[in-house]
Structure formats: structure tokens, C-alpha cells
Amino acid sequence: MDFKKPVIVYSAATNFEALLIVAMLHTNGVPAHAVEVQSGVSLWALGTIGQFHKPNIWIDEATQKEAADLIRDFEAKRKSRNAPVNGLADIKVICEDCGKTTSFPNSLDGTTQECRHCAAYVDVWDLGWDDDFGETED
Template sequence: MDFQKPVIVYTAATNLEAHLIVEMLLTSGISAHTVEDQSGVSLWAFGTISQFHKPNIWVDESTAQQAADLIRDFEEQRKARNTPVDGAGEIQVSCEDCGKTTSFPSSLDGTTQVCQHCGAYVDVGELGWDEDFGEPED
């Protein structure tokens, strides 16, 4: 990636988040690169100390506004998903592994979560891609 004028467009909370956002930008046609923070300086018993752990995302200045718009949309979707909606119900999910039922807020509809009883992955609500792949199972 040759950037004519590299700029930091975002500082992620974690290295993993930085890589996910870079992949989102690359998928959208924006060249991006992350510089992970591997320093142990900011580590302590409860996570990382703010303002020390800074995994940065770099883009070319010519695409910075487009990248910022995509990242803003990403953050708005994450905030909406994590904010409980008043009056919205819960989704009951039966685990295929242990058979027990777990309740999830409706804001998690269409996601994959972890069963609170056995730790297995469960699909919450309807995942829109079920019909798109391969032959149906018998």
C-alpha cells in the first residue's frame, strides 16, 4: 500500500477491532493499514489504560473522508445493537448442544451469541444468509 499522504483516520479500542475495521475499509475499496499496539506498557489487571493503547488505522488523505463516513456508520450500528430498546421483547433461543433455553434482547436479532449454559454458539433470531449457501441439509 503506497499512501501519498498517510493519515490516521481512527484509533481502535483493540488490535482485533483495528483489523476488522481495516478489512471493512478494504472491502469497500479503500486502501487501509493498521499498526497494532503490542506494547505491554498500558496493561494492568483490568485491561488497558486509556490513551496508551492506540492501534491506529491509516489511510491516504484522499480517502480519509470516505473512510471516516464508513467508520461512523460502523460505530452507529454497534451502538444501536448494544442499546436496549424500550418495549422490545426478548428472543428465546434453544441451544442445539445442551437443549436449554437462553433469552437474548431483540437488539441481537440476526447475530450469533454464546449459550449461557454450555458456552456453545447459538443463532439468535433469523440470519439472512441461511438460504444463500449450498444444498439444504436433510
């Protein structure tokens, strides 16, 4: 892509997020390019070290306002997805790998997330009934 005045409009948390935002910008008519981080410099046993792994999204300065508005909307939608729905309790999930319980906002119902204890994938869902299926012991 040829940008007359290239500027960084966003520093994403991950390469995947950067590519997702670039696709969203393209869909809305804003040319953009993600510079992914491929270096292993920021990697350590528990993930990446903050401030090293920063995939950047580049746009032309002429489209900066439009891109910023779209990215603000993206951030607002992400925040609302992660916010609990009023009146509903968090969903508690027991990890099949480590056996520990993790709570997730009810807005993530029906998704797959990572266990906060061992990073295994867990299905977040609320079945809407008790574990004993409403039966009582006689």
C-alpha cells in the same frame, strides 16, 4: 502500502477492532493499514490502561472523506446493536462461573459476551419461557 499523504483516520479500542475496520475499508475500496499495539506497557491486572492502547488506522489523505463516512456508518451500526429494542426487557444471565447475574441489552440475544463480574464467557439468550416451563405447583 504506499500512501502519498498518510493520515490517521481512526484510533480503535482494540487490535481486533482495528483489523475489522481495515477489512471493512478494503472491502469498500479504501486502502488502509492498521498499526497494532503489541506493547505490554498498558497492561495491568484488570486489562489495559486507557489512552495507552490505541491501535491506529492509517489511510491516504485522498480517501479520508470516504473512509470517515464508512467508519461513521460502522459506529452507527454498533450503537444500534447495543441499544435496547423498544418494548423488550434486558436479558438477565446468571454466570456459571461466579453465580452473579448480569443484564445485557436484548439486541445481544444469541451472542456470547463476558460476565461483567468475573470476565467469564456467558451465552446471552432469552428462551422465551419461564424457568419453571409454565408449570404450576399443585
